Amino acid sequence: MNLNFTYDVDSEDFTRAGEASADIKKKLKKMNVPHEAVRKVAIAMYEGEINMVIHANGGVITVSVNEDSITMVLADKGPGIPDVEKAMQEGFSTAPDNIRALGFGAGMGLPNMKKYTDEMHIDTEIGVGTTVTMKVNI
Amino acid sequence: MTLTELISKLDERFTIINLSDDADQRQLSKVFCCDLLSFAMARNPADSVWVTVMGNVNTIGVMSLTDGAAVIIAENAAIDEIAAKKAVEQNIAVIKTALPVFETALTIHELIK
Numbered sequence A: 001m002n003l004n005f006t007y008d009v010d011s012e013d014f015t016r017a018g019e020a021s022a023d024i025k026k027k028l029k030k031m032n033v034p035h036e037a038v039r040k041v042a043i044a045m046y047e048g049e050i051n052m053v054i055h056a057n058g059g060v061i062t063v064s065v066n067e068d069s070i071t072m073v074l075a076d077k078g079p080g081i082p083d084v085e086k087a088m089q090e091g092f093s094t095a096p097d098n099i100r101a102l103g104f105g106a107g108m109g110l111p112n113m114k115k116y117t118d119e120m121h122i123d124t125e126i127g128v129g130t131t132v133t134m135k136v137n138i
Numbered sequence B: 001m002t003l004t005e006l007i008s009k010l011d012e013r014f015t016i017i018n019l020s021d022d023a024d025q026r027q028l029s030k031v032f033c034c035d036l037l038s039f040a041m042a043r044n045p046a047d048s049v050w051v052t053v054m055g056n057v058n059t060i061g062v063m064s065l066t067d068g069a070a071v072i073i074a075e076n077a078a079i080d081e082i083a084a085k086k087a088v089e090q091n092i093a094v095i096k097t098a099l100p101v102f103e104t105a106l107t108i109h110e111l112i113k
């Protein structure tokens, strides 16, 4: 089994943020992927998806599912992350006030992504964009 | 206790905004309180009753991803129209109250413990 799904993440439409993650969760459940792996993918992908929307003007997510793992690649053409190590710290956030008013900006997204995946890698270049690759073992 | 049983015990201080299809089979786990979405995303237990003042569409998104049983919007905080619509679409139970977060959580905790 090897399945691939692709999602365009739109930054204009904030009301749809999180829909790609919700859809993947539904699909994985239907494919009888174990509950714990589904939960990890849902948390990690949601955080990544929201980051693309609020920090990077959207992007593209591809998810591949095979027998023993789920790999998510979240690619954006946003501003890039100047200091990845700092961004990975719990509590670090550059979210503006209007975004914080929605409940984001705790600076927990990237730490959550790291915690709930078995592998995570960030490729980023200032002014070019960011690609986050995450893998969850089944 | 199921979500339906809990709802039948709630007095007039609580208003049901949306009810999920599986409410009569949904066994409640515990009460969870938090307004920051990344914390809720990581910590909201499955089948929980989540008490928050954030009534926007992202609350519904987190509920659906964490398999919470019901969300209660406390302090008479606004539930925007998009969130209400999304709750219906995604089959998420939403309840509203003027009670503060702590009193809301305590009331629910006493009812479901």
Ligand SMILES: Nc1ncnc2c1ncn2[C@@H]1O[C@H](COP(=O)(O)OP(=O)(O)OP(=O)(O)O)[C@@H](O)[C@H]1O
Pocket: A047, A051, A052, A055, A056, A076, A078, A079, A080, A081, A087, A088, A092, A093, A094, A095, A103, A104, A105, A106, A107, A108, A109, A110, A111, A130, B037, B038, B039
């Ligand atoms: N895709 C991205 N492009 C550019 N910057 C990013 C991206 N993802 C994260 N960042 C930067 O890293 C910081 C930390 O991200 P993280 O997800 O941990 O917190 P947050 O999004 O600010 O708040 P939270 O996720 O808790 O709601 C962000 O504030 C932002 O500066």
Ligand SMILES: [Mg+2]
Pocket: A047, A050, A051, A105, A108, A109, A110
């Ligand atoms: Mg984030």
